[in-house]
Amino acid sequence: MKRIYLLLGLLTLAVGMANAKGKVSYQGEVDLGYSFGVGKSAAERINIHTIQGIKVGKYFSTGIGTGFDFYYDFDDSSEAMVPVYLNLKGYYPVSEKVSPFISCDVGMGVGVTGDLDNDTGLTIAPAVGIVWGVFKAQVGYNMQKVNNIDLGKPSMSSVQVKIGIMF
Numbered sequence: 001m002k003r004i005y006l007l008l009g010l011l012t013l014a015v016g017m018a019n020a021k022g023k024v025s026y027q028g029e030v031d032l033g034y035s036f037g038v039g040k041s042a043a044e045r046i047n048i049h050t051i052q053g054i055k056v057g058k059y060f061s062t063g064i065g066t067g068f069d070f071y072y073d074f075d076d077s078s079e080a081m082v083p084v085y086l087n088l089k090g091y092y093p094v095s096e097k098v099s100p101f102i103s104c105d106v107g108m109g110v111g112v113t114g115d116l117d118n119d120t121g122l123t124i125a126p127a128v129g130i131v132w133g134v135f136k137a138q139v140g141y142n143m144q145k146v147n148n149i150d151l152g153k154p155s156m157s158s159v160q161v162k163i164g165i166m167f
Contacts, residue, residue, distance in 0.1 A: 024055070031051075083109045119146050
């Protein structure tokens with residue numbers, strides 16, 4: 001329950017920042033990625049995510065993200081999780097078309113298949129990347145916790161590589 005309050009608090013902060021000076025506009029993103037599992041509960045996965053939110057001026061954006069994470073190497077089976085998260089991004093524009101950025105996703109992952117069905121857990125994913133016009137690329141770290149009676153509380157961490165478009 002504390003995590004839900006934290007997520008709502010961050011969302012309120014983001015909306016409050018939208019009232020700050022600067023042009024506010026809609027920003028959508030669609031990403032396709034691959035995650036290389038690391039650590040004790042390592043699992044390779046394919047990611048398809050979308051973020052819908054706002055951009056405030058040239059330096060900041062925030063939005064709500066969701067997607068589908070397909071774990072094809074999890075405990076000798078295939079599993080899927082649906083993450084729901086708040087995304088915060090800070091940009092450093094170097095030209096009209098090119099902007100490096102830092103990003104952080106904070107939220108929950110919900111298991112939707114097999115061993116993870118209805119299991120939830122905290123997800124945190126910091127990343128760095130670059131935007132070229134409407135295209136983007138990023139590299140980051142994803143920590144996905146899972147509260148599972150049979151598996152305990154594994155942390156399915158990974159290094160993520162994503163490409164996408166922004167509109």
